Amino acid sequence: MNTYPPLNALRIFEAAARLESFSAAANELFITHGAVSKQIKQLEEWLGVKLFDRTGGRVKLSDTGWRYLIQVQDGLDLIANATSQLLQPDRLRRLTVNSTPTFARHWLLPRLTQFRDAYPDVELHLVTSDRDIGRLDTPFDIAIRRGPGDWPGHIAKPFLEEWELPLCSPALLERAPVASPADLARHTLLYADTRPTAWQRWLTLAGVPDLKPASTLHFDRFSLALEAAMDGLGVVLGPMPMAQDEIARGRLTTPLSSPIVPVRAYCWVAPRTAVDDPTVSAFCHWLETCAAGLSVPPTA
Amino acid sequence: MNTYPPLNALRIFEAAARLESFSAAANELFITHGAVSKQIKQLEEWLGVKLFDRTGGRVKLSDTGWRYLIQVQDGLDLIANATSQLLQPDRLRRLTVNSTPTFARHWLLPRLTQFRDAYPDVELHLVTSDRDIGRLDTPFDIAIRRGPGDWPGHIAKPFLEEWELPLCSPALLERAPVASPADLARHTLLYADTRPTAWQRWLTLAGVPDLKPASTLHFDRFSLALEAAMDGLGVVLGPMPMAQDEIARGRLTTPLSSPIVPVRAYCWVAPRTAVDDPTVSAFCHWLETCAAGLSVPPTA
DNA sequence: CAGCGCCTGTGAGTTAAAATCACAGTATGA
DNA sequence: TCATACTGTGATTTTAACTCACAGGCGCTG
Missing domain, CATH: 1.10.10.10 (Winged helix-like DNA-binding domain superfamily/Winged helix DNA-binding domain)
Structure with missing residues (x-):
């Protein structure tokens, strides 16, 4: 109680x-x-x-x-x-989505209940793989990969640009404001082993290649570093707009809006034959809508 | 709005x-x-x-x-x-915790805001590593490893037993009840690449080594499989009681309570010299309290 | 400086929501 | 059958939410 x-x-x-x-x-x-x-x-x-x-x-x-x-x-x-x-239920069918693990984890899964609740009768199967689409041995309705790519026989469309920016919790920022890249010297920088050079690259582009942070904290996984940032433990260099949700919720903020280090955009890739399938197009439309920051349409 | x-x-x-x-x-x-x-x-x-x-x-x-x-x-x-x-704030100091990545991700980080809010002035540093404690090159106040272990010069205490059981969402269970291991044949079994033999081992101990599930879904990471289970996509074989939170919240349930496949218990390990530190003992006590399913004590 | 616009604060009064009370209906068990 | 435990509901009372009108403070502009 x-x-x-x-x-x-x-x-x-x-x-x-x-x-x-x-x-x-x-x-x-x-x-x-x-x-x-x-x-x-x-x-x-x-x-x-x-x-x-x-x-x-x-x-x-x-x-x-x-x-x-x-x-x-x-x-x-x-x-x-x-x-x-x-207040708004609805109905469709089975859908197999093949996604890269990182995208599935950080962007897709947190939103999957949103899709499921908007389309509760779509039976979704999420398979993760980093393989090239042409070398997948399991069928899929939609694949999600970073583009551009060589995908013959498929229709592809980019729906989510990605770039890197420092991210931290707003409370941390109030304690020690960051008005320029040099201000990061007063902060803990959060490192993920999976992106060892990300910070160095960003700091170099920001014009402070020799910046010494107050301290550093290392995680072997990026998602841990992101969670730590949200907990106010430090500043992480994160992929935008994958952290958009947390920013929208005020759990994270971007103290500096440049330099923007671009990374390849995510595309959905569907077999040409599947594009007229209402479930496939519903999912693709949903991906695009989510990526555009809009709400899920109430009816298919 | x-x-x-x-x-x-x-x-x-x-x-x-x-x-x-x-x-x-x-x-x-x-x-x-x-x-x-x-x-x-x-x-x-x-x-x-x-x-x-x-x-x-x-x-x-x-x-x-x-x-x-x-x-x-x-x-x-x-x-x-x-x-x-x-309504119950409090104050302490800096604490460095070295944890295995899996434990940090699935048990510790989800609870870290709990500790932080109970002890808002403890500056916590979480370092993750799978190395043996004797071979760590960074100092720590507390390490978390699976026991039993050989940790000379340290005090260790097990605080969290681990075992494996099938986990799924209660809604899924209502659609297709699971009264015995054979009933899993009607379900999607969720596999994680990091634990490829877990299901086979469990099904064998359950007496249904040849069970064919309705379908399977594969994730390269266990945490994805766990999230998918919570989303009603299928049944995962999960570490208990790490999934305790989700069970307590009704997002997951254990349809079958046996066979229990035991795994090694987690221990906190602290240098003998640190055991009298109020922050260290507060954290250890908090670990034990959390693991015992009790609420955080209001004052240190 | 005064005036204006925009904002939050507050007492008195009005309106709406929450809760009580007492009676009623249903199912179960002895 | 009767007693018990439960939920349902209209009339009434109590409480919370809200309005209205006045007040004070700050920043900007002429």
Whole structure:
């Protein structure tokens, strides 16, 4: 059995904190700013902490408030998603997707429940492989590979560009702001063994090839480093926009927007004969829609 | 911006669904059963679905209700956890933990925010390595390895037994129940390349060495297979109790409780000289507490 | 400097939601 | 059959959410 804060106040807090504005939250929620002010005050008194710093009739999220937001926002998102999925079911068929392991892990699987809930009757089979498409020994409806590629007999389309940028948690950034690449010297840089030269390459392009970070932390897997970044342990050099979700959730941020180190784009690749299949095109369309940052269409 | 169901009704739904009893929920929430009945009815009308099947003044969670519960329960848990952690802060110091990559990924990192929120001023450094402790070239406060081991000059204690059992999502189990190992023939078995013989070994010990599953799905990484199991794609043979969280959350369940295939237990290993350090002992105690399924103690 | 626009804060009052109470209906077990 | 345990519901009460109107603070502009 759990103890919950006043949930209505929490809902309003999430909006006010996200927008860092009581009046904007009031507009979004179709209530008065006075109601927002009171609910926030009620929540602060209930919790016994200041969630916002107030200066001259303006609010700014406090450290405590930010930390709380990050966590409760995930919870509220889960509730909202569960609710919207319950309100819009749908039906299709079996689909075999062959993806590179990295893409499957970092981008596709976290979104797979989204596809599944939008198309609950599609039986999806995800096979991972790094092999060239021509050398796959299992059939697939759709393959996902980095392009450009030589894929005769197939239709291919790029749907997700990839590039690398430093990523860290917003809380870390508040403690030690990063306005230029040289500021990274005050931070822990998170390294993944699978990308040993990524940081050096980026720092060189950023004009600080000899930069000494405050400390380093090494992981043998990139996903661990990414998780550590989200936990505020340091700055990771991550593939964009694969970390887009975490950025959108405020768990990560990009302190510096350049230099952008481009990497090859991801393409979906489907046999020509399969392109008219509604399930295949639904999945491809869904991939594109997700990559474009749009929401899943409500009906196929 | 999200659309939320009536949140108070949702809170009450979670309790009623978990307990599958309106009066038990009323008792837990210190309200009348009538209030529970009305809130459930209100939520059902708002969603337009039946969350409970009612027979002769008794309620049983409907399929829809169960699916909704699983998802919103996660959301509500996050909110409750965030709230309780905000209500009990504390302070310590820097800690270097050296863990095997598998353990770090599947057990430690998912819990690390828990430790961090309980001890927000401990600066934790997680280094992953499979090397023997005697051959590590970086210092550590605590190492985590499978025991038993030869660790002179160190104090070691096992805190987490490991064994293997089939794991799948409860929804999958409802569609095709698994009462005996032979029933797995109707399911998709999820394989991870890192544990190629795990299923064969288990099925042999279960007395069905020649079992043919309905289908198979292969992942190059175990964590992908585990995620797929949670998404209802099939049955994975997973390390217990590393999957305990997901089981506790209702995202996974163990359809069969035997045969239990034991694997070596995890131990924390600390230099003798460090054992009196309050941060070290706090972390070790936290490990043990987590492994024992208890909640984090409120104060160090 | 004054005026304006935009923002948050708050007491009094209104409205809506939550909860209680008492009665009712159903299933199960003795 | 009766007793018990459970959920359902209308009328009423209680509580929370919200509005409204006024107030104060900050930044910008003339």
